[in-house]
Amino acid sequence: MSVNQPPQPTPVGGATDIALLWKQLRSGPCDLAREQIIDVYLPFARTLAAQVYAKRTYLELEFFDYFQYASIGLMEAVDHFDGDRGVKFETFAASRITGAILSGIKSLSEKQEQVNARRRLLSERVTSMKTEPPDDKDPDAIFVYLAELAIGLAIGFVLEDTGMHQLDDSAYPDNTYQRVEMQQLNQRVRASLDAVSGKGREVLSYHYLQQISFEEIATMLGITRGRVSQIHVDTLNKLRTRFFRNDEMDLYC
Numbered sequence: 001m002s003v004n005q006p007p008q009p010t011p012v013g014g015a016t017d018i019a020l021l022w023k024q025l026r027s028g029p030c031d032l033a034r035e036q037i038i039d040v041y042l043p044f045a046r047t048l049a050a051q052v053y054a055k056r057t058y059l060e061l062e063f064f065d066y067f068q069y070a071s072i073g074l075m076e077a078v079d080h081f082d083g084d085r086g087v088k089f090e091t092f093a094a095s096r097i098t099g100a101i102l103s104g105i106k107s108l109s110e111k112q113e114q115v116n117a118r119r120r121l122l123s124e125r126v127t128s129m130k131t132e133p134p135d136d137k138d139p140d141a142i143f144v145y146l147a148e149l150a151i152g153l154a155i156g157f158v159l160e161d162t163g164m165h166q167l168d169d170s171a172y173p174d175n176t177y178q179r180v181e182m183q184q185l186n187q188r189v190r191a192s193l194d195a196v197s198g199k200g201r202e203v204l205s206y207h208y209l210q211q212i213s214f215e216e217i218a219t220m221l222g223i224t225r226g227r228v229s230q231i232h233v234d235t236l237n238k239l240r241t242r243f244f245r246n247d248e249m250d251l252y253c
Contacts, residue, residue: 025078052066065105073093120213
């Protein structure tokens with residue numbers, strides 16, 4: 001059964017009852033009539049959701065997600081349907097329900113892709129900063145190793161905030177001092193990045209400010225991915241050394 005010939009709902013109580021419900025809804029706001037109409041047509045929406053689900057290409061979503069979007073489309077169709085135009089509700093609702101499903105899937109899949117991309121970027125930077133851990137019998141050396149790894153990540157996150165995630169005042173509504181402190185920290189980190197020359201600045205700017213992966217950066221700069229990873233960690237180490245030498249900020253706190 002195609003969307004152009006949608007399945008027909010079977011109202012409990014017959015066609016007379018559903019006609020009365022529509023009459024009640026058109027005569028004025030009636031939440032009860034609206035809810036009953038939606039209940040009558042939910043199997044119709046479920047069938048349309050099943051049709052779209054059967055042809056899915058994005059496999060990350062369950063049928064429940066499709067049905068949820070179909071239900072939203074159904075509610076919108078009920079709210080906007082005008083029976084005086086001579087169009088059957090099923091015909092009017094089918095396109096809205098299908099459209100709501102497709103729009104919802106697109107939105108959710110785009111958000112999931114953003115999450116996955118974020119995870120890949122984080123994995124790249126963590127991997128690039130990993131070195132051989134020290135002898136596990138030396139707790140001080142292990143602490144320094146872990147601290148340096150954490151500091152490198154912290155500098156990276158601050159860099160990211162200066163680019164893709166600009167701080168706004170609502171981030172710290174009840175703490176003016178903390179807001180000002182974070183803004184100053186962002187400014188210092190960005191100024192330090194601007195002072196870096198050569199490919200180090202390019203790699204960090206592309207990766208943190210524009211969210212570009214190491215693989216893409218390697219292609220853009222005409223070098224290997226391994227070289228990008230090396231430049232990334234070397235440049236972060238230089239920034240870290242500069243901060244501590246100039247006593248500009250304390251990332252251990």
